[in-house]
Amino acid sequence: MKLLLTSAGIKNASIEAALLELLGKPIAESTALCIPTGGYGSSYGSPAGAWRFISGNSDQPMCELGWKSLGVLELTALPSLDRKLWVPWVEETDVLLANGGDALYLAHWMRQSGVADLLPSLKDKVYVGFSAGSMVMTPRIGADFVGWRSPTGDDRTLGVVDFSIFPHVDHPDLPENTMAHAERWAAGLSGPAYAIDDDTAIQVVDGNAEVISEGHWKLFAEAT
Amino acid sequence: MKLLLTSAGIKNTSIHDALLELLGKPIAESDALCISTASYAHPMAGPGRAWNFISGQEPQCPMTELGWKSMGVLELTALPSIDRERWMSWVEEADVLLVNGGDALYLAHWMRQSGLAELLPSLPELVWVGLSAGSMVMTPRIGEDFVQWKAPSGSDETLGLVDFSICPHLAPDGEPGNSMAEAEQWAAGISGPAYAIDDETAITVTDGAVEVISEGNWRLFAPSLEAGAR
Numbered sequence: 001m002k003l004l005l006t007s008a009g010i011k012n013a014s015i016e017a018a019l020l021e022l023l024g025k026p027i028a029e030s031t032a033l034c035i036p037t038g039g040y041g042s043s044y045g046s047p048a049g050a051w052r053f054i055s056g057n058s059d060q061p062m063c064e065l066g067w068k069s070l071g072v073l074e075l076t077a078l079p080s081l082d083r084k085l086w087v088p089w090v091e092e093t094d095v096l097l098a099n100g101g102d103a104l105y106l107a108h109w110m111r112q113s114g115v116a117d118l119l120p121s122l123k124d125k126v127y128v129g130f131s132a133g134s135m136v137m138t139p140r141i142g143a144d145f146v147g148w149r150s151p152t153g154d155d156r157t158l159g160v161v162d163f164s165i166f167p168h169v170d171h172p173d174l175p176e177n178t179m180a181h182a183e184r185w186a187a188g189l190s191g192p193a194y195a196i197d198d199d200t201a202i203q204v205v206d207g208n209a210e211v212i213s214e215g216h217w218k219l220f221a222e223a224t
Numbered sequence: 225m226k227l228l229l230t231s232a233g234i235k236n237t238s239i240h241d242a243l244l245e246l247l248g249k250p251i252a253e254s255d256a257l258c259i260s261t262a263s264y265a266h267p268m269a270g271p272g273r274a275w276n277f278i279s280g281q282e283p284q285c286p287m288t289e290l291g292w293k294s295m296g297v298l299e300l301t302a303l304p305s306i307d308r309e310r311w312m313s314w315v316e317e318a319d320v321l322l323v324n325g326g327d328a329l330y331l332a333h334w335m336r337q338s339g340l341a342e343l344l345p346s347l348p349e350l351v352w353v354g355l356s357a358g359s360m361v362m363t364p365r366i367g368e369d370f371v372q373w374k375a376p377s378g379s380d381e382t383l384g385l386v387d388f389s390i391c392p393h394l395a396p397d398g399e400p401g402n403s404m405a406e407a408e409q410w411a412a413g414i415s416g417p418a419y420a421i422d423d424e425t426a427i428t429v430t431d432g433a434v435e436v437i438s439e440g441n442w443r444l445f446a447p448s449l450e451a452g453a454r
Contacts, residue, residue, distance in 0.1 A: 033271055034275070036299070040299060043310070047257050047314050048296040051297045054275065055295075069272060071274065072278065074299055076305065077264045077265075077299075081265055109305075
């Protein structure tokens with residue numbers, strides 16, 4: 001799987017160029033499934049937010065990019081469906097677009113649904129996350145981002161990559177999300193961690209992480 | 225709760241007028257939540273149909289594209305894992321629920337599991353607009369012909385908020401949909417009254433009063449009446 005972990009979707013030309021390179025073909029020739037699930041778990045989440053994400057009316061451009069086709073992959077529905085029905089949906093799509101919201105809730109349903117287990121076998125699949133949809137791929141989110149309480153009670157996410165992510169750094173509408181706050185957050189984590197603003201994304205291909213940015217970001221490397 | 229049970233959404237002026245009457249205000253002043261849950265379980269529906277429905281790109285079955293004041297997604301399969309008070313307030317604040325087709329038994333299962341089925345009777349002003357399986361879910365039974373997803377109970381029972389069954393998508397012989405002969409056979413296997421309705425027909429239910437709204441074709445199969453006529 002190839003990852004494009006964004007803070008706020010395909011916000012600028014550099015992030016869009018990175019997406020095109022991962023896809024290896026135009027967006028208009030790529031099929032997409034969107035995953036709204038993360039949005040339901042957040043206390044800030046609302047039915048309207050899920051609708052804006054799915055219908056492509058959000059401030060985090062994902063579903064609105066002009067995909068060849070779009071479908072909804074609702075993780076909470078999958079355990080009650082026949083695997084033979086939904087696994088081909090995932091196998092046949094070019095890209096998965098994951099909504100933000102609550103990263104632990106999303107991680108819980110990625111595991112419960114079986115999608116987390118399936119992803120490593122899908123080499124050419126592109127996964128585009130924004131906010132919690134990106135954080136879900138990291139090993140831990142840090143206590144500051146814990147909202148929904150997972151049955152395990154910890155802050156562990158899927159650990160597909162080995163670094164953590166602090167999204168929306170220095171966002172004007174989120175006065176708490178300062179770089180100083182991100183630094184304190186990173187100090188509470190054992191591994192490397194990135195703070196990224198909404199004009200930044202991290203792509204991961206074959207284990208290699210690369211920062212794509214028209215904004216600002218910082219890597220807090222592990223203390224050695 | 226007031227029901228507008230359609231075969232294929234708000235297909236014509238008569239059904240549109242019936243909707244306005246149930247709402248008691250213009251669509252542009254009404255807050256809507258859409259429920260696409262049923263669509264996931266039906267092999268003919270799937271993720272693409274869910275997206276079309278939610279984003280209002282389904283001209284064959286107009287529902288979310290009508291110009292609502294606000295639109296949100298109520299995902300029934302997610303509700304058991306989120307705070308009940310949070311989602312109950314979403315439902316209580318909505319004027320209308322728009323319910324996609326797909327698999328009626330899967331939808332009934334998640335209506336019960338989520339707790340929404342239990343909540344609905346306490347909301348007298350809420351309007352439920354169903355399309356296909358989104359209408360059938362309100363009936364007592366769907367009949368064997370429509371069983372696809374297998375419910376844990378193994379039966380064909382749905383919520384029973386109305387006392388009649390519905391065969392949607394009635395169509396002339398040779399056209400896609402259900403023929404009158406198929407509908408007749410289906411109705412014979414159901415103990416209660418049953419309507420076969422085409423895509424230009426809907427049934428409203430307000431305070432237990434049932435009314436058929438149609439610019440097309442429909443038929444009521446009433447077992448006792450038919451027996452009496454023979």
